[in-house]
Amino acid sequence: MKSGVAVFTFLITLFILPGLTKAQQLWSGVLSPARATDWTTAGVTGGIRSSSWTQCGSTVPTGSSAAAINAAIAACGQNQYVLLAPGTYNLSAAITFAGKSNVVLRGSGANSTFLVFASGVRNACGGFGTNICVGNAGSQYWGSYTNIGWTAGFSQGATSITLGSTSGISTNSTIVVVNQCDDGRTGSSCTGTSIDTAGFYNCSDTYTTVPSGCSFNGPDTGNGTAFRYQQEMFQVTSVNSSTGVVTLSHPLRNPNWRSGQSPQAWIIQPSQYDGVEDLSIDTTSNTTAGSAIMFWSTANSWVKGVRFVRSPSAAVYVLNSVHDQIESSYFGLTNQPPSADSVAFRFTAASDNLVQNNIVHQVRDPYFCEGPCNGNVAAYNYILNDSWATQNSLFQSFRPHAGGNSYELDEGNVAMNIYWENYHGTQNMETAYRNFLQGWYSNPTSPKNYQANPLMIDAFNRYHNLVANVLGTPGVHTGYQQISGTPATNPLVIYAIGLGNSAVSPIVPSDPLGATTLLRWGNYDVVTNGVHWCGDVTSTGFVTMCSGISEVPAALPLYPNSMPTKGDTGGGQAALPPSFYLKSAPSWWGSQPFPAIGPEVSGGNVGICSGTLNVAGHYAGEAALSGSQCTGTLLSPSAWGGHVNAIPAMACALNIMGMPPDGSGGVLAFDAKNCYGSSTVSQGPAPPTNLVLTVITN
Secondary structure: OOOHHHHHHEEEHHHHOOHHHHHHHOOOOOOHHHHHOHHHHHHOOOOOHHOEEEEEOOOOOOOOOOOOHHHHHOOOOOOOEEEEEOOOEEEEEOOOOOOOOOOOEEEOOOOEEEEEEEEEEEOOHHHOOOOEEEOOOOOOOOOOOOOOEEEEEOOOOOOOEOOOOOOOOOOOOOOOEEHHHOOEEEOOOOOOOOOOOOOOOOOOOOOOOOOOOOOOOOOOOHHOOOOOOEEEEEEEEEEEEEOOEEEOOOOOOOOOOOOHHHHHEEEOOOEEEEEEEEOOOOOOOOOOOOOEEEEEEEEOOOOEEEEEEEOOOOEEEEEEEEEOEEEOOEEEOOOOOOOOOOOEEEEEEEEEOEOOOOEEEOOOEEEEOOOOOEEEEEEEEEEEOEEOOOOOEOOOOOEEOOOOOOOOOEOOOEEEEEEEEOOOOOOEEOOEEOEOOOOOOOOOOOOOOOOOOEEEEEEEOOOOOEEEEEEOOOOOEEEEEEOOOOOOOOOEEEEEEEEOOOOOOOOOOOOOHHOOEEEEOOOEEEOEEEOOOOOOOOOOOOOOOOOOOOOOOOOOOOOOOOOOHHHHHOOOOOOOOOOOOOHHHHHHHHOOOOOOOHHHHHHOOOEEEOOOOOOOOOOOOEEOOOHHOOOOEEEEEOHHHHOOOOOOOHHHHHHHOOOOOOOOOOOOOOHHHOOOOOOOOOOOOOOOOOOOOOOOOO
């Protein structure tokens, strides 16, 4: 009987309690389950598969009109692609997929097929305006959705929920969106005021006084349901119309779903498996479109191998969508004025999307979640020269810009910084893993000394995880951290945590919970010139490097992170996993070491250009791969403790495309095949379904 009990207990743990299955995640032994999610399923389910599809019709000849291209797309059957010939297509109208699924628009290469859009070209695409509209623009969104009711299944980790209606829900297609009122608000219209209970705080209200409100500028009502900014999105894998129970594509992530916050649900009918590949989109003349490509109400769709030339407000805008993927593309400059937002990847109401292996060059806000984002992954992107050109402010490479962002992963990026800000609301449970964040770039005419911090966290943003990152620039950053006040300018610090805002009225105070709920583990910085394993007295360097101060929030009353058991190999622990979302190096990785960045990496090939900072014509302080890239100076190969090797996108930009280390200059030629070859991601198998519990009693 004892063995039967043991087997029964194991099976109950594995299959009946979904929250406990997180013990098998790639981040196991580093992050606690309540603070993380399964990121292996981000992006197109099963990976991009268009390489096996067949061509639809004849190749569209050079110089054809948008109408001809749209007709070719409309004529395609499922799992087919429209092929554009090499050459230039001067387009006076927009391209649209008109709600079709399983179709790809493919060029003959980003250096061969050029789509040039004339001034004023825009497809309405749900009213947002774009040059290429992909998706089902007839679907609902936050301003018009019909609440179908969410009545049961609120626990973190739940894989099934009960809805008031299942009418119109199709398995493996329909997207179910759930939300609830901000903390302190209730009812269908979420009346009341957001109240901080000193924990996981979902809020968009303008701060007034402790404990009411949170944000600097109030809610962004144009990018989400008013005061319902906590949101998650799923595809449905099964539905029981008699009970109203639907099974979700992944477990509920947020830990605070509850009936008292008046939860609601609504559905989206997406188009699926559409793609844009291997071409160049030039919108230099088109300043009025909202985006170059828009994915509106889509699932499992993608952009791959595309060169964007001077995009409008956004290069790719993903709205009301899940499991989309943007990879192996180049985003060169913007056609927006220096004081305006320009975005490479803009997301609103988006979950489980994947942005990987891209080059972003002179775009002010590269990664911008302007609405509820959940479970997205941004990984192995090379981002440089993202600044406010006319100001002394360094803009942020990764910047959530609305309430409700949670459980996202930034991994392996080479970029300026990450800023979890609070202009329109709070973010919780975000993770940064193995990023190289310089927090600065060379600019002789307007030196960047404001918000020039690798990692910034505004007040009321809590429970973030910072693991195995390499941070700062030698000679620029001279302080380790600031955990009160407003962003520092002197000294420039590595970490700016829990910052308030004195530029608004009333003044938003600092938030000490930003620091006390934050996990930091295995990060290297240029100020202390070492790796911080600041767990407890058993950790390497706890007395010397850490000054006896723990950076692991193991004793929190809510959502603590257990002491990690991986990473501190000097203390006898196992090594950190190479990735939190990739089970092995992807095929586009090439010969670079994997992982490329982190505390266990030694002898890395990324060096620093020597000389005096901010000198015109030089690249002093910038990361480079060879002495020939350090114009007027030399390469010091021992920078950043040897903990950084080039990621594929960085090697492509510097070694193949000839980009200067500071990202100056104009738009460059780009073809993904010259840099990466194949771009297929190694994805894990889908989670098991239809499991049967067998109790062995012998």
